[in-house]
Amino acid sequence: xxxxxxxxxxxxxxxxxxxxxxxxxxxxxxxxxxxxxxxxxxxxxxxxxxxxxxxxxxxxxxxxxxxxxxxxxxxxxxxxxxxxxxxxxxxxxxxxxxxxxxxxxxxxxxxxxxxxxxxxxxxxxxxxxxxxxxxxxxxxxxxxxxxxxxxxxxxxxxxxxxxxxxxxxxxxxxxxxxxxxxxxxxxxxxxxxxxxxxxxxxxxxxxxxxxxx
Amino acid sequence: xxxxxxxxxxxxxxxxxxxxxxxxxxxxxxxxxxxxxxxxxxxxxxxxxxxxxxxxxxxxxxxxxxxxxxxxxxxxxxxxxxxxxxxxxxxxxxxxxxxxxxxxxxxxxxxxxxxxxxxxxxxxxxxxxxxxxxxxxxxxxxxxxxxxxxxxxxxxxxxxxxxxxxxxxxxxxxxxxxxxxxxxxxxxxxxxxxxxxxxxxxxxxxxxxxxxx
Numbered sequence: 001x002x003x004x005x006x007x008x009x010x011x012x013x014x015x016x017x018x019x020x021x022x023x024x025x026x027x028x029x030x031x032x033x034x035x036x037x038x039x040x041x042x043x044x045x046x047x048x049x050x051x052x053x054x055x056x057x058x059x060x061x062x063x064x065x066x067x068x069x070x071x072x073x074x075x076x077x078x079x080x081x082x083x084x085x086x087x088x089x090x091x092x093x094x095x096x097x098x099x100x101x102x103x104x105x106x107x108x109x110x111x112x113x114x115x116x117x118x119x120x121x122x123x124x125x126x127x128x129x130x131x132x133x134x135x136x137x138x139x140x141x142x143x144x145x146x147x148x149x150x151x152x153x154x155x156x157x158x159x160x161x162x163x164x165x166x167x168x169x170x171x172x173x174x175x176x177x178x179x180x181x182x183x184x185x186x187x188x189x190x191x192x193x194x195x196x197x198x199x200x201x202x203x204x205x206x207x208x209x210x211x212x213x
Numbered sequence: 214x215x216x217x218x219x220x221x222x223x224x225x226x227x228x229x230x231x232x233x234x235x236x237x238x239x240x241x242x243x244x245x246x247x248x249x250x251x252x253x254x255x256x257x258x259x260x261x262x263x264x265x266x267x268x269x270x271x272x273x274x275x276x277x278x279x280x281x282x283x284x285x286x287x288x289x290x291x292x293x294x295x296x297x298x299x300x301x302x303x304x305x306x307x308x309x310x311x312x313x314x315x316x317x318x319x320x321x322x323x324x325x326x327x328x329x330x331x332x333x334x335x336x337x338x339x340x341x342x343x344x345x346x347x348x349x350x351x352x353x354x355x356x357x358x359x360x361x362x363x364x365x366x367x368x369x370x371x372x373x374x375x376x377x378x379x380x381x382x383x384x385x386x387x388x389x390x391x392x393x394x395x396x397x398x399x400x401x402x403x404x405x406x407x408x409x410x411x412x413x414x415x416x417x418x419x420x421x422x423x424x425x426x
Binding site for chain 2: 046047058060061062064065066068069072073084085087088089091092095096100142
């Protein structure tokens with residue numbers, strides 16, 4: 001039995017959902033409200049962060065740790081290249097997605113989706129503008145410089161790098177922002193190809209249903 | 214040829230030095246000044262952060278990515294348990310050390326070593342007091358709750374978890390702070406055992422020499 005504690009629009013929880021869906025593994029979703037849920041949750045996730053995984057009684061937090069664990073327990077359709085250099089590149093891009101992309105796409109999602117829809121507040125469009133015009137160009141420019149024109153982030157197979165680049169882009173998209181294909185052709189192409197994958201469509205269908213997008 | 218771009222007292226760079234020393238691998242140290250060094254360095258480390266690794270022409274940043282890469286290229290004395298659950302626990306503790314321990318032991322090091330010795334400024338002892346009395350107890354309390362009374366962080370072998378818990382403790386120590394054995398017996402025992410290991414002594418000798426400690 002696999003259970004993921006999280007919320008479908010969390011960029012970190014979505015990494016785990018996408019990994020499980022890519023591998024074709026069934027799982028239950030346990031919804032955790034912002035702030036970290038019940039006092040029992042802290043036993044599973046000491047920092048009260050999502051996602052956290054339960055697998056046959058074993059529990060572990062942190063999206064990166066969870067994806068590595070799942071890949072070892074369910075090695076079909078591996079998320080980590082066997083070649084050490086390719087794997088290091090994939091894990092570095094995962095780290096880049098988990099930090100720089102989320103730090104700069106997350107606020108667009110927060111202003112345009114979370115504030116109006118969850119907090120019943122007005123979005124601050126100045127922050128959105130700052131992110132799109134000032135902060136994101138060097139970040140997306142770096143991603144543009146490392147992505148290939150076709151295929152996946154570090155080669156011919158889908159990896160943890162694709163998951164970690166895709167998830168924050170999906171948060172930007174919920175906030176109405178998609179990287180411009182003229183400015184970032186490789187990023188835009190990567191994103192467009194990802195959106196055509198069936199297991200990504202399955203994830204988006206759940207997000208649409210849960211949050212009435 | 215293995216070269217580590219970093220500085221010996223950086224908690225993240227030290228993770229890599231310790232991993233290499235544990236495995237008995239020779240390496241060169243390329244010193245990177247605070248702020249990220251030359252414009253060439255950004256090609257190796259896009260965020261200008263240390264450490265970054267060079268290995269026979271291949272370059273990669275990020276201490277966690279580097280340690281995993283080194284373990285795959287040099288599998289003797291593995292840093293990652295083969296058992297997926299133990300490995301997940303080790304990687305989670307690495308993440309905890311890299312975030313919570315560094316966030317709360319790093320400022321003690323910064324105030325008491327970096328400000329007086331590098332910046333020629335007075336330390337702010339209020340910040341040190343806040344860390345020791347308010348912020349560290351729940352953090353060290355969690356580490357205390359997961360460490361065993363003997364051996365290593367997740368079992369009978371030295372792993373990446375030991376490296377990532379040890380490195381920030383060493384920064385606290387440079388700042389004159391060592392966890393109290395009465396309050397945190399398992400943390401203090403872990404730290405004391407680590408300080409007796411030869412490859413740790415080798416690292417401390419280098420720090421002592423480079424920084425005239």
